[in-house]
Amino acid sequence: MYKLLRALLFRLPPETSHYLTFTLLRLFYHLPGASTLTRSLFARHPAPLPVTVMGLNFSNPVGLAAGLDKNAEYVRPLADFGFGFLELGTVTPRPQPGNPKPRLFRLPRQAALINRMGFNNVGAGKFLVNLAAQGKPCPLGVNIGKNRDTPLEQAADDYLAVLNSVYRLADYVAVNISSPNTTGLRDLQQEENLDALLRALKNEQAALADKYGRYVPIALKIAPDLDDTQIAAIARLVLEHKFDAVIVTNTTVARPGLADNPLARQSGGLSGRPLKELSTDVIRKLHNRLQGAVPIIGVGGIENAQDAWDKLVAGADLVQIYTALIYEGPCVAQAITRGLAERVRASGCATLADAVAQARQQKAG
Numbered sequence: 001m002y003k004l005l006r007a008l009l010f011r012l013p014p015e016t017s018h019y020l021t022f023t024l025l026r027l028f029y030h031l032p033g034a035s036t037l038t039r040s041l042f043a044r045h046p047a048p049l050p051v052t053v054m055g056l057n058f059s060n061p062v063g064l065a066a067g068l069d070k071n072a073e074y075v076r077p078l079a080d081f082g083f084g085f086l087e088l089g090t091v092t093p094r095p096q097p098g099n100p101k102p103r104l105f106r107l108p109r110q111a112a113l114i115n116r117m118g119f120n121n122v123g124a125g126k127f128l129v130n131l132a133a134q135g136k137p138c139p140l141g142v143n144i145g146k147n148r149d150t151p152l153e154q155a156a157d158d159y160l161a162v163l164n165s166v167y168r169l170a171d172y173v174a175v176n177i178s179s180p181n182t183t184g185l186r187d188l189q190q191e192e193n194l195d196a197l198l199r200a201l202k203n204e205q206a207a208l209a210d211k212y213g214r215y216v217p218i219a220l221k222i223a224p225d226l227d228d229t230q231i232a233a234i235a236r237l238v239l240e241h242k243f244d245a246v247i248v249t250n251t252t253v254a255r256p257g258l259a260d261n262p263l264a265r266q267s268g269g270l271s272g273r274p275l276k277e278l279s280t281d282v283i284r285k286l287h288n289r290l291q292g293a294v295p296i297i298g299v300g301g302i303e304n305a306q307d308a309w310d311k312l313v314a315g316a317d318l319v320q321i322y323t324a325l326i327y328e329g330p331c332v333a334q335a336i337t338r339g340l341a342e343r344v345r346a347s348g349c350a351t352l353a354d355a356v357a358q359a360r361q362q363k364a365g
């Protein structure tokens with residue numbers, strides 16, 4: 001059924017169909033029974049696949065990646081699609097319109113997207129109002145960023161400001177220093193800058209945990225376009241600063257497998273199938289260095305249970321998807337969870353973590 005709907009939606013420009021779909025969904029949720037109906041359509045047979053990561057309990061390990069619900073407007077319907085958690089944002093201290101349109105491109109043959117959205121969002125104030133109104137149907141992460149016009153030297157002030165705003169309502173906070181669409185942002189991944197930023201964030205987190213009597217984990221979201229030296233430096237710093245998780249990865253500025261596609265020339269971040277191997281490779285390299293001391297959330301090109309499994313075996317503890325939701329539709333989270341549950345059953349292990357550990361061992365041996 002989604003194939004038919006997709007054929008219609010894909011006739012519209014990508015941002016228009018996104019806006020249309022989610023506005024209709026939001027209106028639909030004013031009707032009684034909307035949530036039950038959505039669940040029965042898209043997540044009728046939830047497979048029990050509980051995992052605990054960063055001290056948080058997830059009903060399943062398949063989350064929604066940042067960028068789809070930038071303003072915390074669609075939490076209920078997205079949770080009813082069967083996601084184990086949702087990452088909202090990126091939200092910046094002040095509202096900003098993002099880059100001029102067109103800024104989002106579909107590449108259906110490669111099941112990919114290129115975007116240069118540029119952190120279009122309503123700003124932390126309105127975001128909080130939205131978030132407070134949504135309730136908490138599943139664990140909610142909030143992905144935070146800096147405003148476009150904030151100089152890089154003052155970036156930490158932006159991150160600390162939004163961390164303060166969202167701390168009370170977030171289950172975890174993701175620090176986005178890896179979007180390719182905000183000039184200079186990825187420079188924050190360089191060792192010296194990152195050391196200072198992580199220190200500032202951890203100090204603030206400690207103060208906020210004291211103030212509110214609740215520890216909210218902080219994850220760092222990194223790019224796939226990193227060399228081995230950069231990955232080693234990030235691993236060293238997240239260990240040193242006792243960061244709570246690393247999200248691996250954001251979109252890529254590379255264009256693997258798009259040689260004959262004219263859209264490859266569009267600037268921005270590439271997501272979906274062509275990103276898959278690149279991001280799995282970074283997960284593997286980071287995991288080799290972290291050895292489980294800091295959890296990894298794997299994201300990039302996951303379309304099905306096999307892709308999710310590959311990320312888990314490479315070193316991820318949780319996974320996220322974005323582009324596959326556009327191409328596969330709202331059943332995709334449940335389909336992946338069920339496929340993973342099937343793997344656990346076949347392994348004879350009691351939990352997903354045990355099944356993944358067994359597979360990692362078999363691979364190493």
Ligand SMILES: Cc1cc2nc3c(=O)[nH]c(=O)nc-3n(C[C@H](O)[C@H](O)[C@H](O)COP(=O)(O)O)c2cc1C
Pocket residue numbers: 065066067068070089090104113115117119143176179221249250251271272273275299300301302320321322323324
């Ligand atoms: C249109 C679009 C907007 C995105 N916006 C954000 C964002 O605001 N913040 C962020 O951290 N990642 C953002 N991302 C990156 C995704 O969260 C994810 O890391 C990336 O798309 C790889 O996953 P996928 O291949 O499953 O899409 C965006 C991706 C897309 C396609």
